Amino acid sequence: xxxxxxxxPTGIGTLGTSASGSALLPDEPLLFEIGDTEHSGVDLPExxxxxxxxxxxxxxxxxxxxGLTEPEAMRHYVRLSRLNHSIDSGMYPLGxxxxxxxxxxxxxxxxxxxxxxxxxxxxxSTVQGALELMDQLSYWLMTLTNTAAVALSPKAGAHGELxxxxxxxxxxxxxxxxxxxxxxxxxxxHGTNPATAAFLGYTVKPVPAKDDGTVDVEAVKAALxxxxxxxxxxxxxxxxxxxxxxxxxxxxxxxxxxxFYCDGANFNAIMGVVRPGDLGIDAMHxxxxxxxxxxxxxxxxxxxxxxLSEALAPFAPxxxxxxxxxxxxxxxxxxxxxxGRVTAFHGQMGMYVRALTYMLxxxxxxxxxxxxxxxxxxxxxxxxxxxxxxxxxxxxPTMHEALFDDSFLKGTGVTTLDFAKAMIDEGxxxxxxxxxxxxxxxxxxxxxxxxxxxxxxxxxxxMAELATDAKAGNTDRxxxxxxxxxxxxxxxxxxxxxxxxxxxxxxxLPQAAE
Amino acid sequence: xxxxxxxxxxxxxxxGVIGAANVDALFSAVPKSALKSFTLDLPAHSPEFLVExxxxxxxxxxxxxxxxxxxxxxxxxxxxxxxxxxxxxQRSEWLTAYTPYQPEISQGTLQMLFEFQTQVAKITGMDVAxxxxxxxxxxxxxxxxxxxxxxxxxxxxxxxxLHPHYRDVVKAYLKDDADLVCLSPxxxxxxxxxxxxxxxxxxxVIQTPDFYGHLRDLxxxxxxxxxxxxxxxxxxxxxxxxxxxxxxxALGADIVVAEGQSIGNALNFGGPYxxxxxxxxxxxRQMPGRLCGETIDADGNRGFVLTLSTREQHIRREKATSxxxxxxxLCALAFSMHMALLGEAGFTRLAKLNHANAIKLADALxxxxxxxxxxxxxxxxMTIRVTQPAAGLVERLAQRGILAGVPASRLLPGEAGVExxxxxxxxxxxxxxxxxxxxxxxxxxxA
Numbered sequence: 001x002x003x004x005x006x007x008x009p010t011g012i013g014t015l016g017t018s019a020s021g022s023a024l025l026p027d028e029p030l031l032f033e034i035g036d037t038e039h040s041g042v043d044l045p046e047x048x049x050x051x052x053x054x055x056x057x058x059x060x061x062x063x064x065x066x067g068l069t070e071p072e073a074m075r076h077y078v079r080l081s082r083l084n085h086s087i088d089s090g091m092y093p094l095g096x097x098x099x100x101x102x103x104x105x106x107x108x109x110x111x112x113x114x115x116x117x118x119x120x121x122x123x124x125s126t127v128q129g130a131l132e133l134m135d136q137l138s139y140w141l142m143t144l145t146n147t148a149a150v151a152l153s154p155k156a157g158a159h160g161e162l163x164x165x166x167x168x169x170x171x172x173x174x175x176x177x178x179x180x181x182x183x184x185x186x187x188x189x190h191g192t193n194p195a196t197a198a199f200l201g202y203t204v205k206p207v208p209a210k211d212d213g214t215v216d217v218e219a220v221k222a223a224l225x226x227x228x229x230x231x232x233x234x235x236x237x238x239x240x241x242x243x244x245x246x247x248x249x250x251x252x253x254x255x256x257x258x259x260f261y262c263d264g265a266n267f268n269a270i271m272g273v274v275r276p277g278d279l280g281i282d283a284m285h286x287x288x289x290x291x292x293x294x295x296x297x298x299x300x301x302x303x304x305x306x307x308l309s310e311a312l313a314p315f316a317p318x319x320x321x322x323x324x325x326x327x328x329x330x331x332x333x334x335x336x337x338x339x340g341r342v343t344a345f346h347g348q349m350g351m352y353v354r355a356l357t358y359m360l361x362x363x364x365x366x367x368x369x370x371x372x373x374x375x376x377x378x379x380x381x382x383x384x385x386x387x388x389x390x391x392x393x394x395x396x397p398t399m400h401e402a403l404f405d406d407s408f409l410k411g412t413g414v415t416t417l418d419f420a421k422a423m424i425d426e427g428x429x430x431x432x433x434x435x436x437x438x439x440x441x442x443x444x445x446x447x448x449x450x451x452x453x454x455x456x457x458x459x460x461x462x463m464a465e466l467a468t469d470a471k472a473g474n475t476d477r478x479x480x481x482x483x484x485x486x487x488x489x490x491x492x493x494x495x496x497x498x499x500x501x502x503x504x505x506x507x508x509l510p511q512a513a514e
Numbered sequence: 515x516x517x518x519x520x521x522x523x524x525x526x527x528x529x530g531v532i533g534a535a536n537v538d539a540l541f542s543a544v545p546k547s548a549l550k551s552f553t554l555d556l557p558a559h560s561p562e563f564l565v566e567x568x569x570x571x572x573x574x575x576x577x578x579x580x581x582x583x584x585x586x587x588x589x590x591x592x593x594x595x596x597x598x599x600x601x602x603x604q605r606s607e608w609l610t611a612y613t614p615y616q617p618e619i620s621q622g623t624l625q626m627l628f629e630f631q632t633q634v635a636k637i638t639g640m641d642v643a644x645x646x647x648x649x650x651x652x653x654x655x656x657x658x659x660x661x662x663x664x665x666x667x668x669x670x671x672x673x674x675x676l677h678p679h680y681r682d683v684v685k686a687y688l689k690d691d692a693d694l695v696c697l698s699p700x701x702x703x704x705x706x707x708x709x710x711x712x713x714x715x716x717x718x719v720i721q722t723p724d725f726y727g728h729l730r731d732l733x734x735x736x737x738x739x740x741x742x743x744x745x746x747x748x749x750x751x752x753x754x755x756x757x758x759x760x761x762x763x764a765l766g767a768d769i770v771v772a773e774g775q776s777i778g779n780a781l782n783f784g785g786p787y788x789x790x791x792x793x794x795x796x797x798x799r800q801m802p803g804r805l806c807g808e809t810i811d812a813d814g815n816r817g818f819v820l821t822l823s824t825r826e827q828h829i830r831r832e833k834a835t836s837x838x839x840x841x842x843x844l845c846a847l848a849f850s851m852h853m854a855l856l857g858e859a860g861f862t863r864l865a866k867l868n869h870a871n872a873i874k875l876a877d878a879l880x881x882x883x884x885x886x887x888x889x890x891x892x893x894x895x896m897t898i899r900v901t902q903p904a905a906g907l908v909e910r911l912a913q914r915g916i917l918a919g920v921p922a923s924r925l926l927p928g929e930a931g932v933e934x935x936x937x938x939x940x941x942x943x944x945x946x947x948x949x950x951x952x953x954x955x956x957x958x959x960x961a
Binding site (some may be wrong): 032038078274 | 520524531540545547551552566578590592596609620625632637642643646648679680722732761781784786788806807813831833834840841851864890891913942
């Protein structure tokens with residue numbers, strides 16, 4: 001290990017130059033290679049414990065936990081941050097992920113001490129403003145979806161799915177129909193849908209799609225039986241299409257005594273324009289971190305409130321808010337509540353503040369305009385690229401996503417993955433790839449309403465140029481990509497076969513086999 | 515609308531390229547009966563300053579913890595977060611990045627997660643940690659399911675000292691499960707948990723410091739459950755305690771779950787928080803949630819990727835270890851930054867400071883007539899028994915501007931023997947003046 005002029009170690013694979021060769025994007029060593037156990041960036045008063053109340057459970061070993069002073073920490077995290085793509089720095093057309101602009105007013109509001117510095121268990125009389133905020137958010141969500149109730153507390157979309165399916169299970173048990181053990185899930189569904197159903201002990205039965213990419217009501221009818229508890233349907237679906245027969249499907253499902261769980265991941269396409277309650281849904285989670293723009297933060301936190309129909313409203317979990325004479329009451333216990341509680345405390349308050357701020361900024365008119373612009377943008381991309389790319393489902397206008405398959409790359413030696421990695425070299429984050437599974441080599445592009453026409457045009461120009469180049473046989477540009485990113489392609493097989501999941505001191509490492 | 519870039523002129527141009535007469539034509543797949551067939555009783559768009567005024571009015575109706583003496587804990591704790599942390603997490607590249615599925619342009623997030631996993635493994639004394647779960651309560655439910663997968667046994671025993679919300683979440687996840695034993699919450703003990711262990715036991719779940727603040731003997735629990743082939747799941751709601759207490763891994767824990775909010779994250783009325791989960795090497799493939807691992811790129815440079823994803827829902831679908839997808843990325847970042855700023859020296863001192871303030875609080879409370887401190891051991895939180903129902907007392911103290919803790923009955927309604935109990939926490943932010951104000955007010959209210 002050698003030291004550079006800043007006193008930073010530059011050993012263990014921290015090579016001097018990055019793959020991009022950019023002087024402004026230097027590699028950054030691990031925190032443990034910079035700091036040590038004596039450095040700290042927090043000044044705390046001296047404290048001596050003459051005696052303790054730890055009952056002999058005090059720590060005897062060292063933690064070997066590296067610290068950094070404030071300037072070192074600032075530089076470490078600023079340098080690391082520059083190795084990330086972000087929505088603020090460029091288009092992030094990930095289908096199904098809704099990477100839209102994150103207004104900073106939302107961040108500012110979430111940091112008001114009246115929201116950020118209140119404890120979930122302080123007396124309810126001291127947090128009436130917080131309950132009012134949750135009540136207002138609930139009203140917006142129920143109004144936009146035309147539903148009877150909402151459970152705010154789920155921590156993320158998949159957690160909302162879990163809650164929604166728990167409510168369905170509880171409702172059926174209350175009716176004496178616990179024998180319903182099958183859940184229908186279309187093949188195009190998000191992985192979380194079958195995982196959620198299986199988590200609750202249901203058997204997952206796939207439902208095939210028609211050639212046009214939507215679910216056939218006749219196929220649903222054929223799959224329905226007295227043992228079916230629910231269907232989990234995404235609408236608009238993961239191919240970016242509105243389910244043409246959704247009302248008929250809902251009716252068939254209800255006629256069979258089952259419930260309609262709607263995966264609301266794609267609500268951004270229809271907010272303010274279509275109310276899912278009018279389509280016959282019984283439960284739907286809403287990803288506040290997609291539709292209502294709470295930031296994705298590199299993978300979370302999310303928030304997944306679930307709206308519920310009249311039939312499922314009695315099965316909502318605690319907590320919820322009730323209007324009483326003295327103001328708002330937080331109901332934290334209900335004797336005999338079938339579902340109970342899916343998380344400690346009251347859910348993702350920080351996300352509620354951001355989402356409500358976003359809603360108030362847009363208003364009903366702005367939300368509808370945003371949905372329309374999101375759909376307009378996706379159709380614009382589809383229109384501009386369809387002569388070069390292959391469109392698996394051309395029959396109907398797409399909703400908020402443009403889906404292509406890889407047949408246009410047939411015989412070129414370029415795969416969907418190669419194509420995506422080449423986009424990185426052009427400054428764009430790749431689209432969602434190989435999902436939905438029903439399309440071969442899928443490329444799912446979701447521009448969202450946040451992209452300007454100018455950006456969309458540049459994106460389409462680059463995509464067209466790449467497609468033309470692939471077809472012309474210039475494969476190196478694709479198979480070697482990315483070449484301008486902070487890293488070339490990473491060896492994921494190696495990572496999985498010889499998992500290294502934390503940093504170890506060299507002295508503690510087992511002798512390498514190679 | 516300030517967030518929407520198109521002019522009407524541009525919209526018209528784009529519709530022209532698409533070949534659609536108007537935007538409604540793009541919604542032609544929607545049944546006519548459902549498309550814009552309603553008027554929403556919602557306000558129209560609003561300028562930034564009006565939205566801000568609306569939100570400030572709501573925030574102004576709440577009593578912020580910093581407004582006066584504050585002793586509320588019971589699973590969420592008020593600590594100081596360095597200004598650097600909140601500044602850094604608002605950088606665009608951290609705040610507005612997605613899950614790092616394209617590792618070549620996500621090395622910042624990935625390296626941070628690798629550092630985070632290392633920090634969590636170190637403080638818990640375990641081999642490996644994941645990249646975070648939603649929070650401590652859901653993490654506990656996941657740990658229980660994980661223990662069942664590992665042991666292929668079913669019985670799970672929850673200590674009476676487990677946070678009641680955590681217990682309720684486990685119950686919801688394991689609905690109607692005859693093999694789930696919840697011992698009754700006693701302010702003095704954790705119930706006869708060791709006697710419940712038998713050959714069918716997958717895991718026992720012990721929280722330390724527990725809901726009432728007592729410290730629990732993990733070594734004895736580990737030995738007892740291991741002798742029957744079961745696992746010890748340790749739950750920690752106050753992660754700062756690990757700065758002073760022996761790491762659970764050193765005492766035989768098999769899975770450690772913790773609420774990480776105390777480091778780097780504000781109270782936020784209960785969320786977003788972050789769940790920490792750490793375990794032994796042999797159990798990695800049964801662990802839920804994202805994992806980040808080290809590898810090399812095509813040029814041989816060190817880099818990081820999400821790995822072992824064959825455990826996860828987007829690959830395994832109904833055969834996944836969990837349905838979890840999202841982690842608590844930004845909260846984990848805040849945790850990791852704050853922990854990096856603390857380092858071993860700062861983390862240890864922070865824990866000492868919390869303990870020292872809690873000793874001051876306990877000793878002061880013990881001197882108030884009508885107050886009995888129940889704890890012989892504690893870290894920064896304790897339970898007192900008073901001579902009248904706690905809920906009304908806490909409410910009256912709140913009216914006097916003092917947030918005096920959590921009445922146990924709020925989390926355990928109807929439970930015998932808890933009506934007069936208050937759970938109080940002290941942290942590095944608790945001052946001598948805060949404690950004096952509480953003592954004065956309590957003395958007057960109880961007189």
